[in-house]
Amino acid sequence: MRYDISRDAICYGFFMRLLKRVIVVVLLGVILFMVRDDIRYVYQLILKYGDKPSALALSSYKAVIQQKPVAGVKSNLSGLTYSAEDRMLFAVINNPPELVWLTTEGQLVGRMPLQGIHDPESIAWSGGNQFQIGSEKDGAVYKTQVDIQRGAMQIISMVKLEGYDKAKNKGLEGTAWDAKNERLYAAKERKPIMI
Structure with a gap:
């Protein structure tokens, strides 16, 4: 048994794949545009300080109290x-x-x-x-x-x-x-x- 795939079906499939890729690229562009200032600032920090380990070793810090209500402060x-x-x-x-x-x-x-x-x-x-x-x-x-x-x-x-x-x-x-x-x-x- 032989199936004939029409030229229109092939073009439609190609067009849909292309459209999905264009949508993904546009969405990524919009997201990057929205966070561009944050990315630029982090980049400047990396250039200024490099990847220097913290002298405070904050990664090993554990808070004794996470949250404590203060009586008299609503x-x-x-x-x-x-x-x-x-x-x-x-x-x-x-x-x-x-x-x-x-x-x-x-x-x-x-x-x-x-x-x-x-x-x-x-x-x-x-x-x-x-x-x-x-x-x-x-x-x-x-x-x-x-x-x-x-x-x-x-x-x-x-x-x-x-x-x-x-x-x-x-x-x-x-x-x-x-x-x-x-x-x-x-x-x-x-x-x-x-x-």
């Missing part, structure tokens, strides 16, 4: 830093803007409103009674002086971060203070991820 607790001066943890709440301080076991000790800082997302202790508080909405970091005894906070200065201010809810999410070099690091959440 939600929106964000950012966490340790003050060697006060021997306490400090965190910010973004809505309403507040600064809270806790024991190292996570017990709430005190709180105060953050006047003049909108949408605080991060905090870093920078020595003495000074803290760097990051505001996602403003794309800025505020250098503050905090007196927990009087429940008072004073803004010393403010720095706007380039590229962080128009990020809506994808902006400044973390700050860290390098005491040795007196340098502030700021982390952007996404689009693109940045430090």
